[in-house]
Amino acid sequence: MVGNEGGGDNPPTSHKRPRPEAGGGGTEMDCGDGGGGERFDYSPYIKPDYKRLYPENATYTEFKVFIEATNNKDRVGNKSPIYLNHIFSSEIKGVTAIQRINANKIAVIFKQYNTANNFINNTTFLNKHEFKAFIPAAQIEKTGIIRFVPANISNRELYTKLSSIYEIIAIRRFTKKVGQQRVPLQTVSITFLSNILPDNVQYDLFSYRVFEYVPPLQQCFRCFKFNHSARICNGKQRCSICGGEHLYKECDKPTEICCVNCSGPHLAISRLCPIKMKKILEKKNKITYASATMTKQLNNDIEFPPLSPPKIDSVHKPVNKPVHAFVNKPVSVNKPVHNVNKSKVVPPKEDIKAQIVANNDVLMALVQTLVELGNKGDNTPTTMNSIREALLKNLK
Ligand SMILES: [Zn+2]
Ligand SMILES: [Zn+2]
Ligand SMILES: [Zn+2]
Structure with missing residues (x-):
């Protein structure tokens, strides 16, 4: 969970809406906030009175609590360490470390779950210093998605009916903006009180497979x-x-489009940007890789069969051909590898992914190829061979 300080740490009461990447299609989706409320309420359903606290049986070695200022002016992360040391050592028990996360946020580390929880509930201290404290979501919660859920089932009904091996604490229906209205989609996100996802959730007899939720890439609008x-x-x-140092509204060269990140002829927010595409892929990889590793660790020695050596085809000797192995399955980059343990044990997908991410040339060639395919204006069919040729060309 280290380094997951970025997105998923908003308190559960917040109505900040996750904006998921729509599987490469570019459709903008997000979760409903009940703004429309026409004939149905699609506002997120959160377990009544839910407050994020460390569970009694948590097995962490440290218990992290994030702190931000309640007013937006004070930047807690920029406060003097002398001042922070002083107030925490004299007023709060059980603190073992204080870390700066960013200008607005610090993390206070406790050795025990109950001292961390007590601190969350210590309104006297928090109000006195104008702090708000919360446990980072990634420490104790995990969000997955299920698909093909009929839009006439409300979030509340799903909350009541769905069951899983981990407790469900929030249900959010994804919606899409059409004109001024929000239209419900058939995808629903489920937040579990667990830091790994279950394989399935049950709706009566029907079992829904749970997929990894990949939060959207955050891009700064400054x-x-x-x-x-x-x-x-x-x-x-x-x-x-x-790309100049001014607001876009004040742009005096609106015809000279130049991306801040790659100097390409597109807007800085465009999905045509190879740097942006690379970041999106990296994000997807990081999450699926972490998830696969975690699942593998948990299942180790229990249901993981011994690996048989890969069969070597005598005609095509796979000597140093990582790129070809990948070319045959270009789509797998975006697929959640949630059930990686159950697939055939060819080379482990997470290893290939890690190698690709580590190899910038391969990753950039891949991104370039995807961008080219997306921009292809003619009507020639996209075949395995044409993708492979484009990729090999970009790899040179
Ligand atoms: Zn910025
Ligand atoms: Zn400009
Ligand atoms: Zn760019």
Whole structure:
């Protein structure tokens, strides 16, 4: 869970809406906030009185609590360490460390779950210093998605009916904006009180497979770099059109489109940007890789069969041909590898993924190929061979 300080740490009461990537299609989806409320309520359903606290049986070695200022002016992360040391050592029990996360956020580390939980409930201290404290979601919760859920089933009904090996704490229906209205989609996100996902959830007799939820890539609307918000940006204001140091509304060169990140002829927010595509792929890989590793660790020695050596085809000797192995399955990058243990044990997918991510040339060639395929104007069919040729060309 280290390094997962970015997105999924908003408190459960927050109505911040996750905006998932729509499987490469570019459709913008997000979860309903009940704004429309026409004939049906699609607002997120959260377990009544749910408060994020560490469970008694948690087996962590440390218990992290995030702190932010309740007013938006005070930047807790920029406060003096002397001041922070002083207030925490004199007023709070059980603190073993304080870490700066960013300008607005610090993490306070406890050795025991109950001292961490007591701190969350210590309104006297929190109010006095104008702090809000919360446990990072990634520590104790995990969100997955299920698909093909009829839109006439409300979130509340799903909450009541769905069952799983882990407790369900929130249900959110994905919606799509059509004009001024939000239209419900058949995808639903489920948050579990667990840091791994179950394979399935049950709706009466019907079993839904649970897929990994990949939160969208965050892009700053000030500097247009990634993985932070404009609120905490330390970069300069850039123009999303020409890349200059001004607001896009004040752009004096609107015809000279130049991406801040790659200098390409597209807007800085465009999905045509190879850097942005690379970041999206990296994010998907990071999550699925982490999930596969976690599942593998848990299932180790229990249901994992011994690996048989891969069969070697005498005609095509797979000597140093990682690219070809990948070319035959280009789509697998985007697929959740949630059930990686159950698939045939060819080379482990997570190893291939890790290798690809580590190899910048391969990753960029792949991104370039995807962008080219997406921009293809003619009507020639896209075949395995044409993709393979494009990829090999970009690898040179
Ligand atoms: Zn920024
Ligand atoms: Zn400009
Ligand atoms: Zn770009």
